[in-house]
Amino acid sequence: MDSAEPAILAENLAKSYGRTRAVAGVSLRVGVGEVVGVLGTNGAGKTTTVEMIAGLRTPDRGRVRVLGIDPRHDRARLRQVLGVQLQHAHLHNALRVTELVDLYRSFYPDPRSSDELLDLVDLTAQRRTIFDNLSGGQQHRLSIALALAGRPRVTILDELTTGLDPKARRRMWGTIEQLKAEGVSILLVSHAMEEVERLCDRVAVLDAGRVVALATPAGLVAQAGADTLDDAFVALTGKELEDTE
Numbered sequence: 001m002d003s004a005e006p007a008i009l010a011e012n013l014a015k016s017y018g019r020t021r022a023v024a025g026v027s028l029r030v031g032v033g034e035v036v037g038v039l040g041t042n043g044a045g046k047t048t049t050v051e052m053i054a055g056l057r058t059p060d061r062g063r064v065r066v067l068g069i070d071p072r073h074d075r076a077r078l079r080q081v082l083g084v085q086l087q088h089a090h091l092h093n094a095l096r097v098t099e100l101v102d103l104y105r106s107f108y109p110d111p112r113s114s115d116e117l118l119d120l121v122d123l124t125a126q127r128r129t130i131f132d133n134l135s136g137g138q139q140h141r142l143s144i145a146l147a148l149a150g151r152p153r154v155t156i157l158d159e160l161t162t163g164l165d166p167k168a169r170r171r172m173w174g175t176i177e178q179l180k181a182e183g184v185s186i187l188l189v190s191h192a193m194e195e196v197e198r199l200c201d202r203v204a205v206l207d208a209g210r211v212v213a214l215a216t217p218a219g220l221v222a223q224a225g226a227d228t229l230d231d232a233f234v235a236l237t238g239k240e241l242e243d244t245e
């Protein structure tokens with residue numbers, strides 16, 4: 001693993017499901033210590049893109065490297081450097097929060113402590129609760145804690161704060177800022193403009209499986225000749241972004 005490698009390098013990724021072209025040639029790069037956002041309407045290809053980067057889907061075409069590691073061919077090394085929180089986590093529904101946290105911690109040589117993980121996502125009071133009995137927002141927060149269990153150098157977060165209440169949202173933003181300060185590289189899929197503006201160094205706008213713009217939040221606004229990131233998104237894609245929070 002070469003430390004000069006970017007955290008994430010995706011080149012010309014493409015993926016179709018039958019006749020549906022989900023991703024049609026996406027390239028993006030996340031530098032070490034950078035937070036890059038991915039914005040797009042429903043069905044733009046965001047989840048398919050991040051699943052290919054995480055090695056969970058095989059691209060039809062294109063190339064991925066995570067800190068120089070090929071996700072399809074070196075899963076063991078990938079797991080040590082990459083933490084992934086996906087939109088639909090499939091967890092062990094009958095386990096308690098603390099059991100799930102300890103299970104994930106056991107995968108890594110130097111995991112964060114259970115107390116730290118539960119505190120990061122504000123679930124200390126729910127530590128004895130069975131996963132199935134958590135609210136949707138709490139389940140979502142737990143999946144973020146599990147993604148961070150192994151102190152990953154690179155993290156993929158798919159819809160970080162969707163379904164979280166305003167307090168949990170702000171808390172989660174603080175967590176991301178803390179990770180960033182620690183030098184963690186982050187790819188953040190989001191529907192929330194305020195979140196992207198606050199957290200992301202650069203933002204890729206995805207539309208119909210393609211990156212239609214990639215710049216700083218202020219750069220996107222300038223590029224589109226808009227006043228706000230919301231307006232820039234509409235100008236760049238011709239679509240409104242549904243905020244699914």
Ligand SMILES: Nc1ncnc2c1ncn2[C@@H]1O[C@H](COP(=O)(O)OP(=O)(O)OP(=O)(O)O)[C@@H](O)[C@H]1O
Pocket residue numbers: 017020021022023040041042043044045046047048049
């Ligand atoms: N497993 C699948 N089988 C068939 N089609 C799929 C599958 N997953 C996604 N698609 C289709 O591929 C396209 C891109 O989907 P994807 O989930 O990557 O988009 P997205 O930008 O993450 O959307 P959302 O914001 O709704 O999560 C959509 O047209 C979707 O219907």
